[in-house]
Amino acid sequence: MKPKSSRIRFKKGVIHSKDFALPARYNSPDPIQYGWFTWKLNPEFPVDGKRIKLTCAVCSKIYVHSWPINTTTLKDHFDKNHLAIKCRIMREALESSTPNDETILGTSLVGQYDSLQIPPSIDNFFSPDNNKSGSSQQQMSRIANGPHFLAFDPGEHTRLVLMMIIANNLPFSLVDSETFKAHVLYLRDDAPSISRSTLRRKLTEIYEMKTLNMKEKFAANTSLFALTMDEWRSSNDFDFLGITLHFYNNLCQKENYTIGFEALNKHLSYTGKVLYDCLIKVLRDYGIENRIISITRDNAGPMNTMMDFFRCGTSISEIEFHGDIRCIGHILNLSTEDFLKFTYFKKSSSQEFKALIANIEEEHPEFKDSAERMSSLPNAMRFIILKIRYNHEMKNGFLDLVEKKKKKESTSRGPEKIMGDNDTRWLSTYKMIDRFIYFRVEITTVLKYALRDGKVSDTDRGKFEITDNDWLYLESVRDVLEKFRFPTLRLQATSYPTIHQTISLVYGTLCALDSPKLQEICPLNPYFAMGLEAAKSKLLKYFPIHNEDITSNKMLYIAVVLEPRFKLAVFESNGFTETQIEAIKKAFVDVYEQYKKKYEDITDECTVVDDDATSVRAAKHVFGFGFAKRASKVDLETEIDKYFREPQEPEDQDAMAFYMSRKTIYPILYRMARDYFAVPAMSAPAESLFSRVGDIVTKKRNRLLPGSIKMMAILKSQGAVDIEVSTDDELEAEEEVEGDMYCSKVGVDDGLLLIDYSEFAEEDTDALELLAQAIAV
16 A cells, blocks of 8 residues: 655744745645645735635635644535535545545545445536536546546636636637647547637626625725825727725735726826726725725826815815825936936926026036037947947957956856836936946947947947046946935835835935035036936925925825834934924824724723833934934823833834734824825836736737726736746846837848837937948848
């Protein structure tokens, strides 16, 4: 007799380890080993330790367990809902020549039938009345040399095909192709055919089930909800409004959902009222229209109008809405664009910009030659990048130098290619400049050889000469963009709180732009100086942190005070005025009172904290605010007083962990923290949704209707469909063309260079002609 595989045991608490992995199937519990359930490990670490997601292989019922899993629950589910399938598997095991101990009959899954007490009329279990699994057409799958799994279920077969199509961004017409039908018939000659209409019905069924689950989850949750919103146009010219929802659940775990992907094309214009109507329809459908604490959105005019309608049309019981959050990512983008205009890395044809340039030229005539060189440098860089990437001789010479550099440094790490940029992403401009500087030696060597060998025309000779002053100037531009890069990347997160960092990072960015190193350049380069001032002005326009009126960013200030590492004292330590601090304190107390009224059943008589109120901690500094040395004090002995009397927490303290451990001491502040820390600082969640949906709507798949796009987008974003991961080679190929200004418009077909000249500015055509010649050679 073949010995049964042993089960793996783990020590208590090991599931919280980052190294924890689920056992192999042959060592897994019986419901997993015999295919009744599949399991997957949640990469996050919930407080209750429930990291294992178990999904029924027949009806997709989901359980979430800690380790060890409760196999009794899984067995009871199968006995109650899929008894017919279980009995058929048992009958097949009996009829096989395999010893019972080596089949399902030798496991605890069929304990009540250990004496072979299988119902004699087992076929009756497959009548429509007794088949609780939902299909009267289920048939046993027989695999000659392998374990016995589940009965063949046509409905499950349809679901799996649909999931494959969505996960791999395939067209629904795949099921109509003769090759697909032949593949299915090869696997099972009596498998029912699947049509596009069958797929759409299954898609609707899965979507409605997922939506119902979300509605139940939202209704059971006791916190408020934060939203992000953004607009997107698909490749088949449908416009959509993406809506994502964020909250901390009753176990204080962060959750994020896509709740809306609404088509806008049927409207003649996308006014604020149109956007508001779309939003409120979605919220009412989920029953949460009066439970929204914030909306993080971009700065477009219709969005501004939409927020006016929202403030007037909705309300939160006892709690005033002040959650109109401007996406800091959009504001940082506007700020960097203003700077890049004055460095000529971004073009501008506005009359205001032309007037400012004229003023600089009039006031600084001595800077004329340098200004001309500065204005031509971005195009020269892009021309050089194109040459090195597409001229075979220059490309091979460059790659050879890079390889020698790595051997000399005894490393295989580091970038290997130079990069271009595009007009819509300032980060791509930063990457282009940073990579250009990184390969300074290699680029200089390649250009020197090209000039020496006479392969460069007199017209382009100037573009191939990058002087030492040019390199210094590029480093200065890169240094400025670096000041914006950190806050942009930092605030894109969705797995941890970010809203309390907004004011701090704006403050830190402004301080960085005023650093002595950058200010030393301003007297030497009036264009650079004007760009810095324009960038700072744009930031202060939307985040006026030097103003005494805090109304426009009230929620951001309150979030800072809720951060136990900051509190009120951090404003004192970083130069805020007494008037500002008093206004922030008043706003914090007002919101606290509103929460106290809403949750009046929670007592304000808190447990006494024995921390020394006069203790002093060493000041630590992060980007933006420095951590304060002392706590602020108030007059009254309330929950707020106790919170302020406690010294600031250490730099590595997690904000939500702090409130979780003190929710009996600070019950109202805990409620505030759950709501406020769920607010995203950026609309990145909605924007990242668009990148996933962009894979759904392609040139070969452009006949999808908005309703189907919406359902697939929401299912894909919620993890109802496992997204197929690209290979390393594919990812490297994508990285090579990421951000390239020209690559999307320049292609090669059967050896012929194809250029869409309409996509380029007139001044770029010469560069493209030379590029064509280079590739042709």
